[in-house]
Amino acid sequence: MQERMKQAQFEEAVVPHLDAAYNLARWLLRNDQDAEDIVQEAAMRALKSFGGFRGSDGRAWFLAIVRNTCYTRLQHDRAHEVATTSFDDDLYSPDCAAANPETLLLQSADTQLLRQAVEALPVMFREVVVLRELEGLSYKDIAAIAGIPLGTVMSRLARARQRLMEQLSPPINKEC
Amino acid sequence: MNCQDTRMLLDGYVDGEVDLVRSLEIERHLQSCAVCAQRYANYQTLRNAIRASDLYVPAPPSLHKRIHAAVLQTSKPETKPRGLPQWSPGRWLASAATAAAVVLLVWGTARGWSLPSADDRLTQDVTADHVRSLMATHLADVASSDQHTVKPWFDGKLDFSPPVEDLAQEGYPLIGGRLDYLANHPVAALVYQRRKHVINLFIWPSTDSERAMSTVTRQGYYVVHWIRAGMTYWAVSDLSVAELEMFSHLIQQRAAPTSAP
Numbered sequence: 001m002q003e004r005m006k007q008a009q010f011e012e013a014v015v016p017h018l019d020a021a022y023n024l025a026r027w028l029l030r031n032d033q034d035a036e037d038i039v040q041e042a043a044m045r046a047l048k049s050f051g052g053f054r055g056s057d058g059r060a061w062f063l064a065i066v067r068n069t070c071y072t073r074l075q076h077d078r079a080h081e082v083a084t085t086s087f088d089d090d091l092y093s094p095d096c097a098a099a100n101p102e103t104l105l106l107q108s109a110d111t112q113l114l115r116q117a118v119e120a121l122p123v124m125f126r127e128v129v130v131l132r133e134l135e136g137l138s139y140k141d142i143a144a145i146a147g148i149p150l151g152t153v154m155s156r157l158a159r160a161r162q163r164l165m166e167q168l169s170p171p172i173n174k175e176c
Numbered sequence: 177m178n179c180q181d182t183r184m185l186l187d188g189y190v191d192g193e194v195d196l197v198r199s200l201e202i203e204r205h206l207q208s209c210a211v212c213a214q215r216y217a218n219y220q221t222l223r224n225a226i227r228a229s230d231l232y233v234p235a236p237p238s239l240h241k242r243i244h245a246a247v248l249q250t251s252k253p254e255t256k257p258r259g260l261p262q263w264s265p266g267r268w269l270a271s272a273a274t275a276a277a278v279v280l281l282v283w284g285t286a287r288g289w290s291l292p293s294a295d296d297r298l299t300q301d302v303t304a305d306h307v308r309s310l311m312a313t314h315l316a317d318v319a320s321s322d323q324h325t326v327k328p329w330f331d332g333k334l335d336f337s338p339p340v341e342d343l344a345q346e347g348y349p350l351i352g353g354r355l356d357y358l359a360n361h362p363v364a365a366l367v368y369q370r371r372k373h374v375i376n377l378f379i380w381p382s383t384d385s386e387r388a389m390s391t392v393t394r395q396g397y398y399v400v401h402w403i404r405a406g407m408t409y410w411a412v413s414d415l416s417v418a419e420l421e422m423f424s425h426l427i428q429q430r431a432a433p434t435s436a437p
Binding site: 005006007008009010011012013014015018019021022023026027032035036039040043044047051103104110111114115118129132133134138139154157158161164165168 | 184186187188191193214217218219221222223225226227229230231232233234235236238239240242243244246247248250300303304307308394395396
């Protein structure tokens with residue numbers, strides 16, 4: 001009875017966020033089947049620790065578990081991806097701040113281009129872009145999910161968007 | 177604000193994460209600087225393109241089924257969860273939790289906590305509703321500590337007028353009200369607070385005879401139920417049982433002081 005109650009409450013807390021969980025996992029792992037496996041694994045981890053969950057935001061709580069499960073998988077499977085993309089966020093400064101930005105010409109028909117550009121981002125940039133632009137989460141939620149300070153959320157978004165815009169601009173006259 | 181400051185804060189500005197004063201400064205700068213204005217336009221183009229795209233990948237229906245099945249599987253301890261390593265501390269904890277639940281149940285029974293079994297389902301619904309209200313960050317439709325604001329708010333939303341009492345003096349301040357749906361009724365949910373703990377008090381009309389207070393526990397929450405003066409009451413919280421029962425007593429006294437037993 002107690003167990004069934006816990007299951008019902010758990011499903012109520014987690015099932016509404018399965019789309020968000022799957023979308024995040026799909027973008028972090030870039031593979032449909034891996035994303036399904038990871039979300040299921042994360043759900044099982046979440047069920048185990050559900051008794052300790054007293055927060056008010058089931059989405060951020062569950063997404064943090066999904067995110068960490070994805071990272072464990074990435075580190076295990078593709079150690080190089082995480083390792084080669086790490087850098088010091090604090091050292092980041094906009095190096096072409098003085099350059100005149102070109103007009104970004106992007107039609108909605110360019111979805112394929114956009115998809116490739118997002119997939120090409122290093123995983124830690126991809127994650128902030130997905131959480132912010134696709135999930136619409138606040139910096140505070142993103143910081144909690146990714147376990148990084150608020151300032152780092154903003155600097156990673158800045159860096160990610162800069163990369164996207166470079167990828168999506170016509171390859172002419174690139175100064176930086 | 178110069179170009180460099182604007183550049184540093186542009187992401188926060190686009191995302192609505194910059195305070196009002198800085199927002200206005202950035203806005204002013206964008207009006208006077210073509211370079212930054214172009215950068216800002218690019219941000220918007222990028223954002224609109226992402227939002228208009230089909231980059232969002234919703235979960236396939238099969239995943240819902242898989243997770244539901246996996247959750248059910250965990251209630252059968254004799255079968256190993258598929259694809260997961262056995263985690264013995266978890267098992268130990270689970271047995272400890274079961275033992276604790278049994279102790280609590282025995283103790284609860286000894287204390288005379290029991291409700292007619294017909295109410296079990298409702299107790300479950302009320303508890304689930306309480307949990308949902310905490311998780312969805314949708315605690316109150318009308319957030320007010322003033323009973324004269326909360327009570328009229330229900331007018332026209334319900335076909336009854338729930339008694340709304342403020343117990344701030346007694347240490348249970350009213351923080352708002354919400355419309356909810358229980359037992360096939362629209363019901364009034366009044367939200368009270370005791371320190372950091374939230375109490376949901378659900379009220380709706382009842383034709384049943386009056387019933388004295390009874391307390392049960394569900395998954396770490398206490399549920400106090402009574403029927404008085406044609407209204408049924410359910411109070412749910414993770415407060416201590418003594419405090420929740422005190423709260424219920426106070427509500428009973430205030431809400432229907434003249435009702436005959």
